[in-house]
Amino acid sequence: MRIGVVRFPGSCDETDALDACLKVADAELLWHGSTDLGGVDAIVVPGGFSYGDYLRPGAIARFSPVMEAVAHFAAEGGPVLGICNGFQVLCEAGLLPGALLTNNGLRFLCRQTDIVVERPTTPWTAACDAGERLSIPVKHTTGRWYSDPETLKELEANEQIVFRYAPGQNPNGSVGDVAGVCSAAGNVVGLMPHPEHAVDVLTGSADGLKLFSSILSKGAVGV
Amino acid sequence: MSDSHVADHVPGVERAVDLGLTRSEYDRIVELIGREPNEVELAMFSLLWSEHCAYKHSKKVLRRLPTEGERLLLGVGENAGAVEVAGLAVAFKVESHNHPSAVEPFQGAATGVGGILRDVIALGARPVAMLDSLRFGDPSSARSRWLLDRAVAGIGHYGNSIGVPTVGGEIHFDQSYESNCLVNAMCVGIAQPDALMRCAATGVGNRVILFGALTGRDGIGGASVLASAELGDDDADKRPTVQIGDPFAEKKVLETCLELIGSDLLVALQDLGAAGLTSSSAEMAAQGKVGLDLDVGLVPLREADMEPFEIMVSESQERMLAVVEPSKVAAVLEVCEKWEVLAADIGCVTEGDSLRILRDGVEVGNVPVTTLVDDCPLYDLDPQEPPAGLYPPPPADLPEQGDSAETLLALLAGPNLASRTPVFEQYDSIVQARTVRRPDQADAAVLALPVGADGVRPAIAVSIDGNGRRVAANPRVGALESVLECAANLACTGAEALGLTNCLNFGNPEKPHIAGQLVAAVEGIAQGCEALGIPVVGGNVSLYNEGPTGPILPTPVIGMVGEMPDASVTSRSGFAAEGQAVALVGTFEPSLVASELAARRGHAPEGELPAENVEAALAAHAAVREAVRSGAVVTAHDVSEGGLATALAECCALGAVGCKVEIGSISDTALFGEAPGRCFVVAGDVAEIEAIPGAQLIGVTGGNDLVIADRDGDRVVVAVADIRSARDGGLKRYLP
Secondary structure, three states, rough: OEEEEEEEOOOOOOOHHHHHHHHOOEEEEEEOOOOOOOOOOOEOOOOHHHHHHOOOOOOHHHHHHHHHHHHHHHHOOOOOEEHHHHHHHHHOOOOOOOOOOOOOOOOOOEEEEEEEEEOOOOOOOOOOOOEEEEEEEEEEOOOOOEEHHHHHHHHHOOOOEEEEEOOOOOOOOOOOHHHEEEEOOOEEEEEOHHHOOOOEEOOEEEOHHHHHHOOOOOOOOOO | OOOHHHOOOOOOHHHHOOOOHHHHHHHHHHHOOOOOOHHHHHHHHHHHOOHHHHHOOOOHHHHHOOOOOEEEEEEEEEEOEEEOOOEEEEEEEEEEEEHHHOHHHHEEEEEEHHHHHHHHHEEEOOOEEEEEEEOOOOOOOHHHHHHHHHHHHHHHHHHHHHOOOOOEEEEEEEEOOOOEEEEEEEEEEEEEEHOOOOOOOOOOOOEEEEEOOEEEEOOOOOOHHHOOOOOOOHHHHHHHHHOOOOOHHHHHHHHHHHHHOOOOOOOEEOOOOHHHHHHHHHHHHHHHOOOOEEEEOOOOEEEOOOHHHHHHHHHOOEEOOOOOHHHHHEEEEEHHHHOOOEEEEEEEEEEEEEEEEEEEEEEEEEEEEHHHHHHOOOOOOOOOOOOOOOOOOOOOOOOOOOOOOHHHHHHHHHOOHHHHHHHOOOOOEEEEEEOOEEOOOOOOOEEEOOOOOOOOOEEEEEEOOOHHHHHHHHHHHHHHHHHHHHHHHHOOOEEEEEEEEEEEOOOOOHHHHHHHHHHHHHHHHHHHHHHHOOOOEEEEEEOEEEEEEEEEOOOOEEEEEEEEEEOOOEEEEOOOEEEEEEEEEOOOEEEEEHHHHHHHOOOOOOOOOOOOOOHHHHHHHHHHHHHHHOOOOEEEEEOOOOOOHHHHHHHHHOOOOOOEEEEOOOOOHHOOOOOOOOEEEEEEEEEHHHOOOOOOEEEEEEEEEEEEEEOOOOEEEEEHHHHOOOHHHHHHHOOO
């Protein structure tokens, strides 16, 4: 199992995501300017400020050569995880539903938060139980996931809501307390909280490791 | 204007005075170079001979500070200092960006962060942590609230975007900072010791490569001019001299620098800070005892029609200057291109002592490097005791006699003692995955280092501290206390200090009473360093911090880095559980002089501070440090502002558990008196706590209240829930 972690200019959490992946599998960085994914089995689009978040978070990154390859990879069922800025990039690229808006508080917010796993049947949540609570930090300015009410209903019906913030802990005002969603096929998952910053109790929590170890579960790759 | 015209035109002494030089300094320049300087040369002299670059009023005073230490790898004179920890170089430095922040707080604070980051990057170190020390006027003023909000936003904008965690800091409010806020930023970085980069240009014939952002007219005379004069009513006019920060550009520069150094492609590296190309090139040449030829016609410009002097003094951000062997230039340019960073070969290292400025091959300026860098006159200060009444009493908002429980809640709800969470949450404190203790979790931030050969992860602890009120009351003792308090913060986490960086924020040193504050405070810092056996590894001086109403409180800010053997064995500030023994470690004779309570009661920061007993304080530090390292102590918190009652209340609030303690007296002095850096509240298993040398058991954790009783049975009782709501709202209400 080899996981590729995309590196854009302005990525900040890519080496942390790489280290998290390395705890469960082989992993390598993928350069934004190349369409060659090097035959990896899964892809993480990490957090940070790709291209300085100029224009709008993720708006420029989604046009980078590597994202062309990621879109192909996703279309063929390959597992893709977008974290924070990576989630924003995947939404901009149309690989995930909804959009990320400025936090209700209008400010950057860094806070340890509990999220609840709603769908344990994605390649990135297969090691979790439905309803399981995970302590994972958020840190973002533009993390308020939004969709119109009809779309939200549809997504809920399709079981595309993967994570919600625990009751009373929504840090940004997202619709339906949504913290993370997946594609219709379930292989592309995005979330605002940072599981790569919750892989060691020494630095606060190891709950996030479950997302990375999920990828080793039977059937996670090649869904 | 033709180039020969540029070179020949002599602006004269009046122009020199406009640029901040004195007439005698101008005469000295004429004497040294044997003629009157032309436009380019005068611009360069005016910046390098400014207070900010030449330290002309502080250099002699700073010689008092110890600069040698066993673990020192790089000291004063380099871009930042560095000490050795677990086989790694830990680089760190604090720097001010006060005046730009007073004029435009968002960009001022953001570029303050960007500037200190570049100092650490220039060493070849990856920045791993930021800390900030902020001072504003009373938050009842709309201007102070605006400065607070925008400075915090600026710090977050830069640090968060570049992926360096902001792990700590402090904020104080006092009316003396009303028109002259302080924004001091400290950066900590990690490098392999043998990869540390020097700034000395060497090797005649080597090329000089400028890379990073475009050079524009922004910030012309910015930091160096703003930082070298008092602020006045026309500050708004100075807004164009504040630089604009672009963290994305710096992030690319950061990765470029580290790749260039990792691939061994550079001879020397220097960041462009205050005075831009002028100071960076002159410093590199001076350190290497060589000359430089620079062609400003080759500098990539944002605005095409810039004059040579403008290019030389521009303070555009996110630029670096490197010296490169000719055979490696192509490889350097290739790395820059990979990271989409603009680079240009703008000159070469020459034999001799000339900094020659050319435009398209034609000389437009030529001055001796040593004259620029070393020959600025250094002034003797005329230090005198500050007069009584220098700082007017703050408005009183608490009565002289009050109910102790109400006083405690009022102190905790005040902007100086309230929870900093609403600010810390605006900073990414966890990126890079090594933050073991985040802000509010412990008295110092704890950052894990890579696993050692023994399978254990060592760590560093970092802290920043200052207390202008106490320095105002007694500059020497107050500054010494700041050093002790910073070391006490480290001791709480089990760390031992290895080095210190300082930022000396004072008023106009040409005034004898300010000079008196400065000289005495430096003496106090020196005494603290000597007692701890640590060097000052670098720092910064910010003078002329005066507004229309007078000088700021004298504010030496101390940043410290310490080491600890095992990242997994440390403490928290909050109580961990019910039923734990609570003890005091350290002798403690607090007083209300210059305390937070005294300020709230409308007393000026004057009077006799408690006598310092450095030996006893350091014994307490050692006892706490060892007890934390052994695992005996799980909670450790130093008693500082707001006194013992405040420290206990903070332990309760952060741990969400009460405690019941008995102390000798519950007078105001015993509860709220201060004597920072000397005494700790610790908690843990009773048998282990009793074994700590000098520990005095005072009670036990548990319940929903903080109960402080004296031996006669009089008690102060405050619900932990009330403590938390007082603390939580105290600063938040001043933020939008």
